[in-house]
Amino acid sequence: MRALTWQGKERVSVEDVPDPHVQEPTDAVIRVTSTAICGSDLHLYGVLGMFLDAGDVLGHEAMGVVEEVGDDVGNLAVGDRVVVPFGIACGHCWMCTRGLQSQCETTQVHSQDKGAALFGYTRLYGQVPGGQAQYLRVPQAQYGPVVVPADDTPDERWLYLSDVLPTAWQAVEYADVPDGGSVVVLGLGPIGQMAARIARHRGAGTVIGLDPVPERRLMAQRHDVIAFDPTASDTRDAVRELTDGRGADAVIDAVGMEAHGSPLAHTTQKLVGLLPDAVAAPLTEKGGADRLAALLAAFALVRRGGTVSLSGVYGGAKDPLPMMQLFDKQLTLRMGQANVRRWTDDLLPLAQDPRDPLGVLDLRTHRMSLEDAPEAYRTFQRKEDGCIKVVLDPWAAQA
Template sequence: MRALTWHGKRDVRVETLPDPELVNPRDIILKVTSTAICGSDLHLYHGVIPTMQPGDVLGHEFMGEVVEVGKGNSRLKKGDRVVVPFVIACGACFHCRKLQYSACDNSNPAKTADMPETLFGHQTAGLFGYAHLTGGYAGGQAEYVRVPYADVGPIVVPDELSDDEVLFLSDILPTGWMAAENCEIEEGDTVAVWGCGPVGLFAIQSALLMGAHQVIAIDHLPARLDLAAKLGAKTIDFRSADVYSALLDMTGGIGPDAVIDAVGMESHGFSMDNIVDYAKQTLMLETGRPSALRQAIVACRSGGRVSVPGVYGGFVDKFPLGAVMEKGLTLRSGQTHVQKYLPLLLDMIREKKIDTTFLISHRLPLEQAAEGYRMFSDEPDSTTKVVLKT
């Protein structure tokens, strides 16, 4: 099969690899029809996520047709068209029974346990195409992929919905929804969202669907701010406005009721703290640049809520814990419990309450995946989402 493989910083290649095979009875083999490049994939592309190995197959947003089914999987059959969650979950452990699928105890092979437990205190769930830190599973930017625990994760989608309409159920739509849900939105609330990338835009859409009175989007890229405005958000360009002052002006001096950091560990900007973070990250003295998260915490009103769907992989400096404590903020984060949200969000797509296709800026064949990564990294204002067709 053909698949996109990682070979180092900004070095990804489409290569010929052996086709995957069934390993466990609950597995399926999926013939991928559509797969997407995620903003989280750019952390791998930029070389800031540890434990990647040359030849690793990338990609955690994908869907396709079931072509083989393990003997222990009675839920799916050959020919089913499914979207696969990026989180791999067993469905039976302590966390899965609580619908906390991204904390699954069983899906991350034990050989990788030392690093996540050192960094995070506990083991993480397995993820597709996202380093040996999260299990070393081959990803879905390929013609075929093995899907473990496939009687728990994949959701069958109806033929009347196109791939473009449902592909983002694999990650970014549930991630945006959970980010808004973690804000515990109440009537009259203002929600501020840092980052108008794919997750940020779906968080905006979700917050408005959940009844937010006002959503304020913060970014510096005109096309992305325009997409946020079309969804119904007010916008702040951080290049031309002081974000903190603007938010106070837009909220009667109190600050947003809830804030969302949809940026994560590679914040942009020319503030002094971010310049120092960039140098430290380059020298491997810290793992993330949390400039957006600092801004969000400081701007949030006292007693407010902080939601962090943006990816962080380890330690950060200058975390404003004093602001969290003194203002009584609630902080909620985590990889998305995708399986929990799939039935609800699929129904909302079918009922035309949620549109996802507006986000797609480029559709490319898998053979051009390396160029898709380059564009998504280097031309973010004109490249909002790249979908690869196999």
């Protein structure tokens, strides 16, 4: 089959790799019909290469049709149209039964002291081949795959159940925005777009989105979000003016380690990336630092007694935090990988609603062949051509 593989820092290529097959009774194999590029994939593309091997298949947002099943996959059947959550969870362990599927005890990567295994996401999370490919082996298929209608609706109605929608839903859940209250969303990439829409859908009165990219702001404005460029104004004063002078009830950081405005950390990350993997990996795990501009902005913009919710991925081990500010403002801080299957029952009816209340059909800006994935990664990383969300077609011819 054809698959998108990591080959080095900012180098990916589509290669012929072996087709996957059922290996365990709880496995399934799907024929991938759509797979997306996530902002988290850019962390692998540019920052976390020391935890990857050349040839690793990337991607963790995929859906398709079941082609093969093991003997213990419950009601899942060949021919089912399914979306595959990016985290691999069993559904029956202590963590899963408490809604913490991202910490699944069956798939935890104990050798790395990490939570549940993830598709296409480094040795730290199990080195499971990812979904930017024509076929995908799905472990724990008795629980993970979400069956969706096998009709002629476009994949984009369902695809974002793999990551974008549950990650954004959890971000809003963790933000604990009061009914009619205010929330600031930092970063209007795919997660930020959906977090802003979900916050509005769930009753927030004032939803503010901050992003320097004009196309992202315009998309957010189509969904009743107050969006402005944080580099062109005094962000703190602007937010306070919209929130009775207090600051927002909650702030959602949908940026994470790719934040702009942290030149020292950015330079450090680039220098570490030039080191041999045997040196760079332990240095990153034990002493790595993130670009914290977005996180520090969140602490400044939230009101006293408010909540900061992190959906953007951070990976630093030695990040300096302003503990005096956090304590003095009496802030609540919540974070973590999305517990996808905890939220899909809430989200499936919204995705299925023909009125499209979350605007799932207004997110993808580019649909490209899998063969064009290297170009798609470059375009997405550089935010060129109005690129907000890329969906790849594994079976389309190269443009």
